[in-house]
Amino acid sequence: MGFRKAKTMAFAIDEINRNSKLLPNVTLGYSLYDNCLQLGVGFRAALSLVSGQEEQVVLDETCVGTPPVIGIVGDSSSTRCIAISSVLGLYKVPMVRAVIQILKHFGWTWAGLLISDDDYGLFAARSFQSDLSQSGGGCLAYLEILPWGENPAEVKRIVDMMKKSTARVVIVFVHESHMINLMEEVVRQNVTGLQWIASEAWTSAAVLQTPQLMPYLGGTLGIAIRRGEIPGLRDFLLQTRPDLQHNNSHENSLVNQFWEDTFQCRFAPPPAGWVEAGGALCTGQEHLENVETEFLDISNLRPEYNVYKAVYALAYALDDMLHCEPGTGPFSEHSCGSLQRFELWQNHNSLCAMGFRQAQTMAFAIDEINRNTKLLPNVTLGYSLYDNCLQLGIGFRAALSLVSGQEEQVVLDETCVGTPPVIGIVGDSSSTRCIAISSVLGLYRVPMVRAVIQILKHFGWTWAGLLISDDDYGLHAARSFQSDLSQSGEGCLAYLEILPWGEDPDKLRKIVDVMKKSTARVVIAFAHESHMINIMEEVVRQNVTGLQWIASEAWTTATVLQTPQLMPYLGGTLGIAIRRGEIPGLRDFLLQIRPDLKHNSSYGNSLVNQFWEDTFQCRFAPSPADWVEAGGAICTGQEDLENVETEFLDISNLRPEYNVYKAVYALAYALDDMLHCEPGTGPFSGHSCGSLQKLEPWQLVYYLGKVNFTTPFGDQVLFDENGDVLPLYDVMNWLWLPGGGTEVQKVGEVKKFSFKDFTVTFFPALIDHFVICDDERTFVP
Known part of the structure; x- marks a missing residue:
């Protein structure tokens, strides 16, 4: 059904592109992201969009391009949508006010509130408490958080409290799974006579509408997403066909995954043993009309109808913007917005040598650690460098592509599983960009x-x-x-x-x-x-x-x-x-930098090549038009760094670089400590140890708290009781x-x-x- 919602967006965009009166001369496009039901992956998708998503991460000297998106149509799951919306500054909870209006209509002024232990429930609770007090329409008798999974003791405690309370109205902002667990205990204790008010997450849940539960849930009032009709959608869905040319592990499309799931087949090459076990091979010629699938049942379109309306809202807003008459616009000096200068981008005309040096300091520390036979033996550290182009959105994308599992490409497979690619992030020395990322990751202190x-x-x-x-x-x-x-x-x-x-x-x-x-x-x-x-x-x-x-x-x-x-x-x-610190050997390491002439294309232009061009005021071939004619020099890659005056090699006042150096070593010592854990004596559940193959970020944080080392400059590095590095x-x-x-x-x-x-x-x-x-x-x- 998630795939159908995505296809509904595609349908609306196709419909708009065929409408000659709406956005004439503009063709809308879209990108689909599978969030794998993971917040981190959803973050990466959303932020790769708002920061300028390309086929690859483009490291060029301009960081300029046409904005790839005008809006994001979010996941229908509240928790993942709230998380992304909170980062983008968009989130509100209008549904809470709808529930308050129902309470007000019936004169129910004394109610209990049950919520799920996630953003969905916690945001609802915060909004409910705020809006209910402002409305003066009633009070909450209790607020309880329903646990994830089976927790009989906690669920029993909550139902006991509901049973004893004088409040007979129970408002529930939770998911189906929470309600199933809760209702089992309600039935066991035979708690009747409650007026349930359901959030949209379980209002239409058929799994709760059973003969066993309806004696308790009969009379429930619920808020549901508006049902709508979308003419032509079913025919559009029937046009869905798999792409046999892009069915490899890195480019397996959502359509192909849907096809395999629907027809219970596998595209060639199938998994080992699939055919021998009687499994069918997909041909791509199977008929959707001949299979019973909820995908084609369009009689109850609710999230899909929201998606459809969202796409049209974006299109009408864009159309309105493009009809703005120059000199009469609503922005600075009565200017108009334009597709070419949409305010998601700003110019960034050159590479900052000092920022590049900080990045190279991280590389130096990692190289030094990898050559140290006593620290992390048999483990080789690697790194990825990201140019944030001085933009928060691009910095977000970099950080969240790391914490959510960064691959060469976004992998759309049926498992959404992989080895964690990073053990830590060494942030930008700019406080604003570092704070923004740290706030999202929950790390920031002052x-x-x-x-x-x-x-x-x-x-x-x-x-x-x-x-x-x-x-x-x-x-x-x-x-x-x-x-x-x-x-x-x-x-x-x-x-x-x-x-x-x-x-x-x-x-x-x-x-x-x-x-x-x-x-x-x-x-x-x-x-x-x-x-x-x-x-x-x-x-x-x-x-x-x-x-x-x-x-x-x-x-x-x-x-x-x-x-x-x-x-x-x-x-x-x-x-x-x-x-200020000293880092022995750093200058010699910096002098080893050489440009890579093999990867000097617009999509693969390395940070080193940009630095080289900026330092020597030359351009690698092929040079920009008229560069040579205007007297510009061509870079050969053989220029000598020692013969040019550059702040890059002045290591007499290393401050951000020294922090970078210490940060890398702190991560390395924490990882080394974790890998020396003896099985059966570990600090985690069941005395288990962390491992590289199944490393959870919180496990490494535990060992970071125990880090205590001294730099060659004589400074001690350790963390306080709150997990903050002891500042100096x-x-x-x-x-x-x-x-x-x-x-x-x-x-x-x-x-x-x-x-x-x-x-x-x-x-x-x-x-x-x-x-x-x-x-x-x-x-x-």
Whole structure:
């Protein structure tokens, strides 16, 4: 039936493409993804669409293309659809309000709520509690979560509670399987006289409409997806035919899988022993009309009707957009949207050498581990590099293709099983993109905020302002700051202002006015370089001096701000920086990089080749049109990295790279510890051990919590009781020298030790040269 829903989408698109009045001169297409009933695989499908899905992951220098989709028609399963919708920011729960209207209609003001232990149930519960209290239409007598699988003791407890409650109305947002387990106990205890209200997940479930259960479920009211009719759908479904040319393990189509399941046959070559056991071979000529299948029963189209309406909604929206008259549009400066500049893409014109170096540092650490005979013997680590093109969606796709099982291609087979391809993800050093992915994977914490609080505490600064960027980086920092500062009891925020993206003179003027009028002279800024450039222009314009700035790691070492024009205002700044480290052998490893001339096509252009072209300002053949005529050089691949001035080889200030190096080793030590587990003494169910063949991510997380090693630079790496790596930061101080020069020196460290709070240490040898602002900054209102 899931396949029929997919074919209904194809039917609607075909119908629209044949409609000369709707989207003329535009042809809609589609891609089908089998989510294998797995959240991770569904994530990968959705995010490969929203981030720009291609036949392959394209690593080119532009990261630009026509957006491949205008919308996603989700799975009819609420849990998988909610999960994807939550990430895309689309989810609402209108069905809950429909149930509340039923309660209101009958005057039922006292009810119990049963939910499933997944996104479907938990989102419904959250919405129900919120909407019911707002409506003033009643109260919940109880809220119980039904367990997955058989759990007789828990189900018995829940039914006991229902039996004792005075509430006779029971609202149930669960799946069929939950209801079957629950009703067995209801029958056993003979609990009658309940008014059941069913969610759409079991409203039309025939498996519950039996002579044994109807004495208890008779009179049930339920919310169901609207039934509809779709003229022509059955004829369209009958046109379904298998593709015999693409029936291999990597390209086995959904149609072929459906065909084998329907006719109980297998396409050649069949599985071993299939024919000998009497199994039939599929020919592709079997007749759908001659087999009894629910696939062709279109008398009760509900999810399919939703799919049909969704496709038409997208088409009409797109048609409306394409009829926009230039100069009268609803967007910036009355502009119109267009297919060519649909806002899923932005230009990315060159490869970032420092980002590439961070990726190569991961490769170096993995190479170093693979050559270490004592760490992970008989195991070879590999890696995949993804260019996120500075786009959240593309970063999502990369991360989720990893955690959901990344293959050379999306494999559509009947098992949806494979060896986990990765043991961990080493994220982007950009906080916003890393936070976004980490939030989805449930990993994110903000230890740096606590480090800043320790600096405030050290100097007795109890009254400060906070500036943040308008993205995950700033908003997560603000949330953590307000929470941790209040818990510490060490101070208060005088103001919190969000710095705008781009130039917004009015907004910046307002923010600087607030800073100027405030009695708080300490200003903490969790923002990016671009934000700080814009705000400092306004600070200079209004001549706001005497502020003690505290910088987050995003701009602590930003040389673009250390200018003669800005240092009179920023001199004395204290900043938190990622710990600087040394990685022996890294420079020699980087010098071994050479371009791959065999894979320099538009679909296989490697990151190395992009880096080479950017560094030597040349192009590999075939070069862009007119490149040579304009005097451009052709890359040979024999250029010498040591003969070119590039920041890529300057390893004197390794900060994000050092984090990458430590992250790889932490994963390796955790994996090594797991593989040394003795069978029968393991930490998991039945004293079992983890294995590479059946590795679950949570198993490796257990061993990550036990990691404790020291880097060649002398830094200890371990995790605290919450599973967070124990942070170690450098405290930097900006000095404006008498001659007009600038020096940024390390004046201290912030550390957190296991099961203890943060400690800040300043170096006595530097304290006499340590520049901060005067005591007036400690004013408290």
